[in-house]
Amino acid sequence: MPEASGSVLAFDFGTKRIGVAIGTQLGAGRLASACALTTIASEAADARFAAITALIAEWQPVLLLVGRPLNDDGTAHELTARCERFANQLRGRFQLPVEQVDERFSSTEADANLRQRGLSWQERKTQVDAEAALIILQSWSELHARSHSPA
Numbered sequence: 001m002p003e004a005s006g007s008v009l010a011f012d013f014g015t016k017r018i019g020v021a022i023g024t025q026l027g028a029g030r031l032a033s034a035c036a037l038t039t040i041a042s043e044a045a046d047a048r049f050a051a052i053t054a055l056i057a058e059w060q061p062v063l064l065l066v067g068r069p070l071n072d073d074g075t076a077h078e079l080t081a082r083c084e085r086f087a088n089q090l091r092g093r094f095q096l097p098v099e100q101v102d103e104r105f106s107s108t109e110a111d112a113n114l115r116q117r118g119l120s121w122q123e124r125k126t127q128v129d130a131e132a133a134l135i136i137l138q139s140w141s142e143l144h145a146r147s148h149s150p151a
Contacts, residue, residue, distance in 0.1 A: 006062035009037075009055060010137035011090075012106065012129050013066060013083045017041050018048060019129025021137045022059055031141045036130035049093065056094055064090050067103030067136040101140045106132040 005026050012019035023034035040051045066087040069077040084100065091098040110131035114124040 007059045008063045008065060008137065008140075009059060009061045010065040010101070010133045010140070011052075011067065011086070012103065012132040012136055013079070013086045014129060015079070015082070016043055017129045018052075019131065019133035020052075020055060021130060021133035022061075023137045023141070025062065025141075030144070031137070034134060034137050034141070036127065036134040039126065039129045049089075052090070053093075056096075061096065064094070064096050064098045065136060065140050066090065066098060066100050067106060067132070068100040070102060070104050072104065099140065101136050101143075103132070103136050103139075106135040106139070109135050 005024070008023045008025045008031075010021045010023070012021075018040040020037045020040065021034060022037045024032040026032050037055070040048055042048050042051070064087075066083055068083055068087075069079045071077050087098045087100055090096070107128060110128045111124055113135075114127055114131055119127065
């Protein structure tokens with residue numbers, strides 16, 4: 001994992017949409033800031049990677065994160081292999097470090113957060129994937145903060 005500061009892009013991969021969040025890393029996984037960025041609403045790989053290419057050009061990330069869906073018991077989910085493939089494609093196309101992050105319950109938590117902010121179900125539907133990517137980013141940061149803190 002890179003210890004350098006810089007932008008980190010997080011992805012909540014789905015077959016219909018990919019949520020994206022951005023954070024500024026201070027090193028050792030600590031985030032100075034993080035926010036939900038956008039949702040790529042396309043099932044076509046070419047359109048998805050064109051959008052991701054534009055985001056990478058704009059934000060110049062030092063690290064990419066991909067949510068790794070798992071069942072409640074930690075076993076592989078039906079989308080786990082597809083997310084791993086997506087992570088490998090990102091690594092190969094952009095020559096950037098890519099980490100996978102356990103994303104169990106991120107969409108449920110994202111929807112609850114948006115509901116708590118008073119958004120209607122229509123508004124939540126358009127924002128839940130980017131919000132889930134933000135939760136993935138925050139989970140990664142919390143995990144790295146714990147692993148780098150003195151015992």
